[in-house]
């Protein structure tokens with residue numbers, strides 16, 4: 001091989017979206033519905049290792065119908081964002097954490113691990129060529145959502161880890177996750193379904209975890225809830241997380257509790273960053289098991305004042321209530337203020353601290369930002 005694994009061959013899209021089409025999409029991008037003009041791909045075979053890095057027009061994949069991913073779900077993914085700062089530069093947040101997590105996910109799913117430089121270079125090349133798709137800073141909370149993923153492509157129906165795989169990155173402009181402003185979300189406590197089991201794939205970011213959570217999501221919607229909270233599968237007592245977001249609990253004495261990531265909980269980059277930012281802000285942060293009973297009791301006696309969920313896509317979302325069967329626990333009580341800065345002061349302050357850092361409105365004293373363009 002003459003070229004290195006990070007030397008991406010570029011094939012420009014000959015019919016990209018017109019400026020007018022792009023402007024219309026960027027004016028109202030939604031989430032995950034529109035995609036940029038290009039995608040990045042790197043192939044893996046046992047003989048060649050990672051090879052054929054390229055950026056090419058966005059479009060359908062060619063896969064053998066017997067490709068392992070379609071039968072045994074050998075698939076993992078990541079979720080990141082590119083943020084435009086006021087000076088026009090484009091940055092991403094702690095990508096080495098995503099690269100490391102993707103390697104851990106790969107290990108669990110017996111997929112080949114994408115090296116960190118390949119992971120990151122694919123993102124850089126894609127964002128560079130599709131830079132015009134990164135929403136402008138003035139919109140406040142818009143970004144280019146990045147979706148790296150890896151699939152097993154080998155055509156083989158026997159059950160063993162695939163020997164061929166593909167790493168791709170696609171990108172999708174994203175408006176603010178809550179177009180009409182941040183609103184507390186109502187949570188359904190899942191009793192019929194668990195997201196993860198001890199020894200299972202809970203810590204891996206794999207499509208299979210999401211496939212298994214959809215029925216619970218449907219059940220939640222039937223009960224008027226937008227999100228599901230999963231409990232541990234052994235005692236059905238300990239709070240784990242939502243289908244795609246980690247949870248934090250803030251007490252009136254300033255303590256903040258989040259469940260520990262012991263194999264069944266996804267190790268969120270937002271989660272680990274907020275633990276650090278909350279400590280910097282003077283909170284005592286406890287990473288320890290918290291039971292659904294402690295949550296209910298805390299809401300009832302007023303000691304648990306705020307609950308929020310976090311993840312890259314929605315950043316931080318206040319939790320308004322928990323519905324467990326026919327019973328409802330309203331965080332902050334029925335009479336809580338509609339003004340989130342009043343009813344969720346800890347949540348909203350952490351949200352501002354994090355987004356100011358990501359959008360370059362505050363100094364990056366931690367070196368968490370990596371420049372893409």
Ligand SMILES: *Cc1c(COP(=O)(O)O)cnc(C)c1O
Pocket residue numbers: 079205241242243244245246266267268269270271310311312313
């Ligand atoms: C991706 C994900 C999160 C959030 O992780 P971030 O790195 O903060 O985006 C939380 N829970 C699950 C199940 C996830 O898949």
